[in-house]
Amino acid sequence: MRLVHRRGPPDDLSPEERTIATEIEIADSFLSRARGLMFRRSIPDDYALVFQFETPEDRDLHMVFVPFAIDAVWLVGTEVTAVKRLRPWIGLGHNVADTVIELPAGAADDIEPGDTVELVDE
Known part of the structure; x- marks a missing residue:
């Protein structure tokens, strides 16, 4: 499985594509969602x-007990609704999404609202 970024809207016939991540972890339980990246070095x-939810709603992230910066990407379907760099320990972010993705700082530098990001099984 890999996480793919495509520049431009979902209906673009020849999008620019790049792989953002190949080591994917799905936070699919209450505990894994609550823990997120806390306590990792x-x-x-x-x-x-990757946090996946049933419906788009306001989704909040915090950086309490996360000692390194991250990039956060909020999606509705595969369309990016927001991207934000969150600072260690004190960062906060929120936006409407049905999927939220946490990445190493810098990984989302060229991702913008309106682009698409999706998990691809191979």
Whole structure:
């Protein structure tokens, strides 16, 4: 499985594509969602933590007990609704999403609202 970024809207017939992450972790339980990246010392450069939900709602992230910066990407479907760099310990972010992705700081530098990001099984 890999996480793929495509520049431009979902209906673009020839999008620019790049792989953001190949080490994917799905936070699919109450405990894994509550813990997120807390208490970890670092994450690999090709890592993504993916939170998937049933419906788009306001989704909040905090950086309490996370000692390194991350990039957060909020999606509705596969379309990016927001991207934000969250600072260690004190960062906060929120936006409407049905999927939220946490990446190493810098991994989402060229991702913008309106682009698409999706998990691809291979």
